Amino acid sequence: GAGVSQSPRYKVTKRGQDVALRCDPISGHVSLYWYRQALGQGPEFLTYFNYEAQQDKSGLPNDRFSAERPEGSISTLTIQRTEQRDSAMYRCASSQGTGGGQETQYFGPGTRLLVL
Amino acid sequence: GEDVEQSLFLSVREGDSSVINCTYTDSSSTYLYWYKQEPGAGLQLLTYIFSNMDMKQDQRLTVLLNKKDKHLSLRIADTQTGDSAIYFCAESNRGFNKFYFGSGTKLNVKP
Numbered sequence: 001g002a003g004v005s006q007s008p009r010y011k012v013t014k015r016g017q018d019v020a021l022r023c024d025p026i027s028g029h030v031s032l033y034w035y036r037q038a039l040g041q042g043p044e045f046l047t048y049f050n051y052e053a054q055q056d057k058s059g060l061p062n063d064r065f066s067a068e069r070p071e072g073s074i075s076t077l078t079i080q081r082t083e084q085r086d087s088a089m090y091r092c093a094s095s096q097g098t099g100g101g102q103e104t105q106y107f108g109p110g111t112r113l114l115v116l
Numbered sequence: 117g118e119d120v121e122q123s124l125f126l127s128v129r130e131g132d133s134s135v136i137n138c139t140y141t142d143s144s145s146t147y148l149y150w151y152k153q154e155p156g157a158g159l160q161l162l163t164y165i166f167s168n169m170d171m172k173q174d175q176r177l178t179v180l181l182n183k184k185d186k187h188l189s190l191r192i193a194d195t196q197t198g199d200s201a202i203y204f205c206a207e208s209n210r211g212f213n214k215f216y217f218g219s220g221t222k223l224n225v226k227p
Contacts, residue, residue: 031213035215042220045215091159104161106161107151109158
């Protein structure tokens with residue numbers, strides 16, 4: 001696609017429910033990143049993939065959070081048993097190569113998650 | 117972890133220059149970035165600078181890097197109302213894919 005897309009754009013859920021957030025990266029981009037952005041803060045790294053391999057998941061807050069990218073394209077971030085503190089903007093980014101710090105990351109519009 | 121700090125707000129008049137500042141703590145930072153976030157939109161990359169440079173200019177944007185003081189700045193010349201947004205500074209290390217972002221500086225441009 002022309003840019004990174006994410007769905008849904010807004011998600012309201014009740015505490016204890018599971019949610020799945022989808023990211024569709026720029027076509028052909030090898031690397032995909034997930035970030036979480038609290039109100040008034042900058043994005044905070046969660047995890048990233050090169051192709052279908054999850055290279056680093058050190059930013060995932062706890063084991064309720066997981067991510068997959070089974071075919072090396074679309075990725076899903078899943079939050080199980082949501083809690084109110086999970087409420088935030090979840091942003092996805094993709095980059096053309098395998099990284100190394102110099103890769104430009106292109107961000108999607110984000111999914112605003114609200115847990116009641 | 118790495119800390120990236122920015123002032124929260126900046127207000128300027130249309131036509132003036134804006135200077136947004138950022139400090140970071142990781143001395144091994146290799147690339148430093150400036151992103152712009154407009155309401156309802158994703159983060160847009162404005163420019164980046166490699167750590168062996170001390171200045172980069174791109175049209176109205178000038179990035180200055182003082183590696184000794186770990187200080188990065190973004191100067192926007194002839195600031196326009198369309199430049200009103202939140203500007204994020206970010207840094208990364210060579211070989212690592214994590215970006216560390218500051219909290220963002222909200223730029224308000226008054227007509």
